[in-house]
Each structure stands twice: as structure tokens, then as C-alpha cells.
Amino acid sequence: MSRLRYILPLLVVAVLVAAWWVAVVVSHTPFFPTPGQTLTGLIEIAKNGELVKHVSASLMRVAVGYLLAAAIAVPLGVLMGWFPGLYLALNPVIQLLRPISPIAWIPLAILWFGVGNLSPMFLIFLASFFPMVVGTASGVQAVEKQFVRAAQNFGITGHRLLRQVVFPAALPQVITGMRIGLGVAWLVVVAAEMVAINSGLGYLIIDSRNAGNRYDLVVASMAIIGVIGLVLDSLMKRFDNLEEVRWRYGR
Amino acid sequence: MAGSISAKGIFKSFPTKNGRLEVIDNVDLEVKDGEFVALVGPSGCGKSTFLDVLAGFEKPDSGTVSVDGVPVVAPDRKRILIPQHASVFPWLTARRNLTFVQDGIPEEEKRRLALHYVDLVGLKGFDATYPYQLSGGMLKRLELARALVVKPDILLMDEPFGALDALTRIKLQTELLRILTAERHTAVLVTHDVHEAVYLADRIIVFTPRPARIQRIVEVPFPRPRRLVGGDITRFKAEVLVELGVPPDGSFDHAADPAGTA
Numbered sequence: 034m035s036r037l038r039y040i041l042p043l044l045v046v047a048v049l050v051a052a053w054w055v056a057v058v059v060s061h062t063p064f065f066p067t068p069g070q071t072l073t074g075l076i077e078i079a080k081n082g083e084l085v086k087h088v089s090a091s092l093m094r095v096a097v098g099y100l101l102a103a104a105i106a107v108p109l110g111v112l113m114g115w116f117p118g119l120y121l122a123l124n125p126v127i128q129l130l131r132p133i134s135p136i137a138w139i140p141l142a143i144l145w146f147g148v149g150n151l152s153p154m155f156l157i158f159l160a161s162f163f164p165m166v167v168g169t170a171s172g173v174q175a176v177e178k179q180f181v182r183a184a185q186n187f188g189i190t191g192h193r194l195l196r197q198v199v200f201p202a203a204l205p206q207v208i209t210g211m212r213i214g215l216g217v218a219w220l221v222v223v224a225a226e227m228v229a230i231n232s233g234l235g236y237l238i239i240d241s242r243n244a245g246n247r248y249d250l251v252v253a254s255m256a257i258i259g260v261i262g263l264v265l266d267s268l269m270k271r272f273d274n275l276e277e278v279r280w281r282y283g284r
Numbered sequence: 285m286a287g288s289i290s291a292k293g294i295f296k297s298f299p300t301k302n303g304r305l306e307v308i309d310n311v312d313l314e315v316k317d318g319e320f321v322a323l324v325g326p327s328g329c330g331k332s333t334f335l336d337v338l339a340g341f342e343k344p345d346s347g348t349v350s351v352d353g354v355p356v357v358a359p360d361r362k363r364i365l366i367p368q369h370a371s372v373f374p375w376l377t378a379r380r381n382l383t384f385v386q387d388g389i390p391e392e393e394k395r396r397l398a399l400h401y402v403d404l405v406g407l408k409g410f411d412a413t414y415p416y417q418l419s420g421g422m423l424k425r426l427e428l429a430r431a432l433v434v435k436p437d438i439l440l441m442d443e444p445f446g447a448l449d450a451l452t453r454i455k456l457q458t459e460l461l462r463i464l465t466a467e468r469h470t471a472v473l474v475t476h477d478v479h480e481a482v483y484l485a486d487r488i489i490v491f492t493p494r495p496a497r498i499q500r501i502v503e504v505p506f507p508r509p510r511r512l513v514g515g516d517i518t519r520f521k522a523e524v525l526v527e528l529g530v531p532p533d534g535s536f537d538h539a540a541d542p543a544g545t546a
Contacts, residue, residue: 179367182359183372186341187434279416280374280414
């Protein structure tokens with residue numbers, strides 16, 4: 034069974050790539066690249082250093098925006114989940130801002146932060162902040178009362194109760210929120226880099242199209258975005274195997 | 285070891301959509317230091333709420349609870365409540381559950397005590413195990429160990445063995461007696477299992493259906509260790525069951541159970 038977990042998806046990918054190849058050859062399209070041309074394009078940008086440059090630019094922006102968002106959203110979510118008054122006060126504002134796509138913020142981001150790195154970082158911050166604060170708050174609200182009662186019975190109160198009982202009890206849901214946040218961050222960085230910036234995978238896609246219709250590089254960049262997204266998500270999934278959270282899934 | 289409980293004139297009600305729901309109606313109870321008292325009554329009668337009041341989790345509408353003459357106003361590590369459902373921390377190993385709740389002693393001593401109580405409840409070798417890897421019976425043992433490790437004066441148990449299979453329940457009841465004989469805690473046990481009450485308690489308090497009033501207090505006349513079966517014990521159990529509206533011939537008096545709880 035464990036081998037099938039890899040063989041079956043790889044088979045599907047192989048079939049899709051073959052269909053893509055056949056479709057390009059049969060249709061004689063002048064622009065759309067074959068898988069072979071895409072691979073050649075990928076090797077080209079890998080060799081001349083473009084790929085590493087753009088991938089690391091995107092990852093750096095995601096890292097800064099996402100980590101900053103996590104550092105604020107998780108503690109805030111814990112407090113919101115624990116203090117009903119704070120939740121009542123802040124939740125409506127959060128629910129109002131949350132449906133606004135980070136893409137809609139691009140003009141304001143450029144107005145406030147200019148066309149450098151800060152704009153995309155701000156957009157990533159926005160995009161990943163909301164899933165994390167909402168996930169953490171609802172995780173804390175769902176903490177089973179008997180853990181809190183037991184802790185109080187043993188004289189564990191105040192910030193120790195919050196840090197050492199409520200937070201670990203909510204941790205599985207906090208991690209789920211962080212995983213969703215990272216996924217959204219990776220979605221948004223590409224869009225953010227398509228506007229007024231000159232590095233990153235989003236820029237690479239737009240620039241490849243504008244500079245001579247290099248659709249082989251467009252598709253190659255898209256594939257790289259997919260692979261990195263998959264790697265990021267499976268890294269986050271690993272947290273579910275930590276002993277401190279496995280109780281949630283282990284039964 | 286001290287741990288005498290005195291509850292006087294306890295009233296307790298909860299707000300509902302249709303006005304206040306009376307749960308406890310003027311209950312007085314004295315528990316002596318080192319005594320084992322069982323509270324039995326139909327389910328939903330308010331005995332768990334009464335235990336919460338003794339623990340300090342619920343404030344009575346009127347009346348007072350005091351332990352060794354000191355009024356109870358909040359939960360305290362001198363009175364540990366063992367709830368019906370597992371409350372050990374699932375993100376900590378068995379041993380870390382026991383070290384986490386200790387306070388004011390060196391780490392080395394916490395660790396030693398933790399291992400001592402893990403052994404005492406029969407979980408030797410499971411100190412590094414996480415709760416989700418333990419069976420229901422083992423979880424109860426861990427729950428008991430965590431309560432004992434802080435050396436409380438009083439153990440308050442809310443149907444601790446209710447969710448276990450019959451065989452595991454009997455084993456744990458025997459173990460509980462062995463441990464309490466060694467540690468001499470005052471114990472209050474809420475149960476709807478008359479057999480359990482007769483087997484474990486010095487005194488049985490029979491509660492009425494909600495709102496809970498004390499219907500009868502029965503001294504259990506048998507010395508420990510008690511046999512699980514036998515003519516005297518069976519007759520005695522039948523007597524307690526009559527108090528709960530279940531006559532020995534099995535004919536059930538529906539008038540005595542207006543809430544339809546049986």
C-alpha cells in the first residue's frame with residue numbers, strides 16, 4: 034500500500050503530461066510549449082541562476098510576512114478565544130476584513146509601502162493573518178472544559194493556565210490555522226509579485242510573457258510554484274506527527 | 285491528615301428558559317476526616333452538582349461548605365475532583381502529567397513522587413506513555429495518580445468508573461480501596477451503582493430525584509475487605525435499592541421516578 038501511495042499519483046501525472054504533449058503536437062499551437070520545451074526552459078533558468086534568484090526572493094517575502102503574521106495572530110487568537118469581551122469587540126472587524134482578497138489591497142499596499150519588498154510582505158501578512166487568528170481563537174474556544182477545570186483544581190491559574198494548558202490544548206487547531214495561512218501566503222506572493230516588482234516567481238511569469246512570449250518559462254514557473262507549495266504543505270503536515278499534538282488524531 | 289467536610293443548608297439552582305431549575309434543595313452533610321462517603325441517587329438528581337459545590341467549582345445560592353472549619357470559596361489542590369470523563373492532559377506523558385501539577389518542590393523530588401504514584405496505581409513502565417495510548421481503565425489509574433501526587437486531603441470522585449466495562453470497574457474499585465487504605469484520604473464518591481457504593485463506602489447518602497434532598501443516610505455495617513457477594517451484602521444492597529424505588533422483586537414503582545430516569 035505504501036508504494037501505491039507514490040506510484041498511483043505519479044501515474045496520473047504521467048498521463049496528464051502525455052495528454053498535454055499530444056495536445057500541443059496535434060494542435061500545432063505556435064505559443065504553447067510541449068513538456069519537453071518546458072523542461073528545457075527550466076534547465077536554462079536553473080543554469081543561469083534566474084530560478085534560484087526568483088525562488089529565494091519569493092520565499093524570503095513569504096517568510097517575513099508569514100512569520101510576522103504568526104507572531105501576532107497566534108497570541109491574539111489565544112487572547113480572543115479566552116476573553117469573550119475581546120472576541121466580541123474584535124471578531125466583527127476581523128470577519129469584515131477577512132473576505133477582502135489580499136489582491137484588492139495591492140493599490141493601497143503600493144501607496145503605503147511603495148514598490149519594494151514591503152508591499153508584497155504586507156500583502157502576505159494580511160493574507161495569512163486572518164486564517165491564523167480565526168483558527169487559533171476557535172481552537173481556544175473549543176478547548177474541553179475538563180482540562181481547564183482540572184488545571185484550576187491543581188491551582189494553575191492566570192497566564193500559566195493560558196500558556197501551559199489552554200495553548201497546548203488548542204495547539205492542534207493552531208497548527209491547522211498556520212498551515213492554511215502558509216498556503217494562502219504562497220498563493221498571494223505570486224500575485225503580489227506580478228505588480229511593480231522585479232524579482233520573485235510572480236515577476237518571472239509576467240516577465241517571461243512580456244519579454245518575447247516565453248511560454249515555456251511561464252509554465253515552468255507555474256510548475257515550480259506548485260512543487261514548492263506542495264513541499265511547504267507537507268512540511269507543515271509534519272507538525273501533526275509531533276507527540277504534543279498527535280493525541281488529537283491518534284485515536 | 286485532615287479533611288473533614290461540613291456542608292450546611294446548601295441550595296443550588298440554575299437559570300433556564302423556563303425560570304430557575306432547582307437542583308439542590310437544602311442539603312446538610314458532614315463527612316469525617318478519613319471517611320468514605322458515597323452519594324447515590326437517580327441520574328440527573330443533582331449529586332454531581334453537589335460534588336462541584338464541595339469542590340468549589342460551583343457556588344451555592346445559599347448555605348456554606350467548609351473544610352476543617354475553613355469556608356470553601358474556590359477550587360483548591362487540597363480537594364481534587366476526579367471527573368467522569370478523562371481530564372489528564374493529553375499533550376503530556378503520564379509522568380509529566382504528574383510533575384506538571386506539583387508545585388513548590390525541587391524537580392528531582394517531583395520526578396520521584398511522579399514515578400512513585402505511577403507505580404502505585406499499577407502503571408509501572410508507562411511513565412513515558414501519552415494518555416491517548418492508554419486504555420480506559422489505565423486512564424482512570426493515571427487520573428487517580430495525578431490526584432494523589434499532590435497529596436490532597438480529600439478526593440471527590442464523580443462516577444469515576446461509570447464509563448468502564450464491568451471487569452475493569454471491579455478491578456479498579458479493589459485497587460482504589462487498597463490505595464485509600466494506604467493513603468487515608470477523605471473520599472466522597474458520586475455513583476448510581478449501588479453495588480459500588482456498598483463495596484466502597486463507610487456511609488451511603490441516598491438522594492431524592494431532582495431537586496436533590498437527602499432521603500436517607502445508611503451506615504454500611506460490613507468490615508473491610510468486603511466480599512463482593514454474600515447473603516448479608518445482597519440483602520443490604522436490596523435495602524438501598526428500595527430507597528431508590530427499585531424493590532427486590534424487580535417490580536418498578538413508576539410513581540417514585542417521575543423524571544423517568546431509570
